[in-house]
Amino acid sequence: MKRLVMEPEHEAFRETVRQFIDRELIPNAERWESDRLVDRSAFVAAGKYGLIGFNMPEQYGGGGVDDFRFNAVIDEEIARYGGPAPSLSLQNDVVGPYFSSLANDEQKDRWLPGIISGELIVAVAMTEPGAGSDLAGIRTSAIRDGDDWIINGAKTFISSGINGDLVVVVCRTDPEAGHKGFTLLVVEAGMEGFSRGRKLDKMGLHYQDTAELAFENVRVPSANLLGKEGRGFYHLMHNLPSERLSIAVSAIAGARETWRQTLQYAKDRKAFGQSIGSFQHNRFLLAEMDTELEIGEQYIDRCLQAVVDGELTAVEASKAKWWCTETAKKVIDGCVQLHGGYGYMTEYRVARDYMDNRIMTIFGGTTEIMKDIIGRDLGL
Incomplete structure (x- = not known):
């Protein structure tokens, strides 16, 4: 369309x-x-x-x-x-x-x-070893010391953690203030006490730079406070819808290309004297995938128009994120199955897509968190 x-x-x-x-x-x-x-x-x-x-x-x-x-x-x-x-x-x-x-x-x-x-290169450090989707569980602290802030804590699963020059660190600056107790501070490469751990060995996306970060009495000047003190949680919430829509866009576009290549494979691969795509079961599978991908594509375009109109809500972005990433996961898994044994070989793109895509339902807010946001909006 x-x-x-x-x-x-x-x-x-x-x-x-x-x-x-x-x-x-x-x-x-x-x-x-x-x-x-x-x-x-x-x-x-x-x-x-x-x-x-x-x-x-x-x-x-x-x-x-x-x-x-x-x-x-x-x-x-x-x-x-x-x-x-x-x-x-x-x-x-x-x-x-x-x-x-x-x-x-x-x-x-x-x-x-x-x-x-x-x-x-920029990065944002939210996730901690003991705090993933629950941002309220963040323990990395920043304490005032004259005109500076002193940061202590650890972060994990940080994209661009190795190469990042400017890291927006989510810190707890007031332990008693709940959601109003978080502040964003920019830690720059080379600051004393800021160290990078190992580059994490992931299931997929091996080329992407994901790392652990440690902060030991890192002195950050007040000039590196980003936004307003105590408003860090709200700054994060404001930007999360666009991040989640971005993930949904990538998930569906990537799965569409995996499906396209699988369609061609189903036309070319022969079994029992005919192309595997000509078997009714496989034809139905490919038709279902095509339909589900197009539904996702249409909803994404609706969300993109909502962004243009200044109307995209956190709930709509959450719907796009969970449904599109879960659909992509389902489609790519089906494409692996249609490839048979070749789908398990990393020389084929479909196998790499299977590994690379799996994180989509997790980062940026898990599927379960997305559904919880939607459910709360329903008054549940």
């Missing part, structure tokens, strides 16, 4: 993203997969193509276009490519908005040009 939400400028931007993938990512994919890490130079290359900070002010080198449909185009094309890539969704959809919307003028002068050029 024709995508009514996208305009000609978005499709022109899509061609730019595809050129970036063809020229900068594909030639390096095998090496990055082997190294299990994408080079920092890939972020700088993305900056030169205008793929970072297009939604940030022009005075800092950004594109000055705050239109989430451009974010979605990048997410879709990177997902369809399905290989090693810099975490542009983290830069544009997840962490970048904290800097563009919460930073004061001095901080913007200091940080935005580097973020937009790709020379400064």
Whole structure:
């Protein structure tokens, strides 16, 4: 079906993203997969193509276009490519908005040009060894010491944890204030007491930089406070809907490409003298997958239009996140089955997709948390 939400400028931007993938990512994919890490130079290359900070002010080198449909185009094309890539969704959809919307003028002068050029890689440190989806369980503390803050604690599962230059750390600054006791502080690479643990060995997405972080009496100047003291929890809640929509976009786009390749495999692969796709059971499976993916695609486009109109709610984003990621998981699992033994071989994309996709129902808020948000909205 024709995508009514996208305009000609978005499709022109899509061609730019595809050129970036063809020229900068594909030639390096095998090496990055082997190294299990994408080079920092890939972020700088993305900056030169205008793929970072297009939604940030022009005075800092950004594109000055705050239109989430451009974010979605990048997410879709990177997902369809399905290989090693810099975490542009983290830069544009997840962490970048904290800097563009919460930073004061001095901080913007200091940080935005580097973020937009790709020379400064950003990260956000929320999850802790004992606190995942329950952000209220965060124990990393920040205590005032004159004009500075002293941070102590540990974080885990932090995307861009190894290469991150600017880490937005969620800290508990008032143990007695509940949700009003959290503050966002920017820890910069090289600050004394800030250390990075091992690069975590994950089931999939091996090339992505995920790490443990430790903070031992890290002295952070008050000039690195992002947003307002005591408002950290609310700053996080404000940005989570766009992060969850971004995950939904990537999940469905990636699963659509897995399905497309599986459809071709079902046409080409022969068994008992005919293509495996011609068996009624397999034909039904592929038809069901196609239908479910299109339903997801249509809901995502509805959510994208809601973002444009300034109407997307946390509940709608939660619906998109859980349904699209669970659908993608189901579709990719079915595609592995249709490939038979070859679906278990990592030389086939479908096997890598199976491993890479599994995290989608977990990060950014688990399926169970999404359903709880929706259920609470129903008055339950």
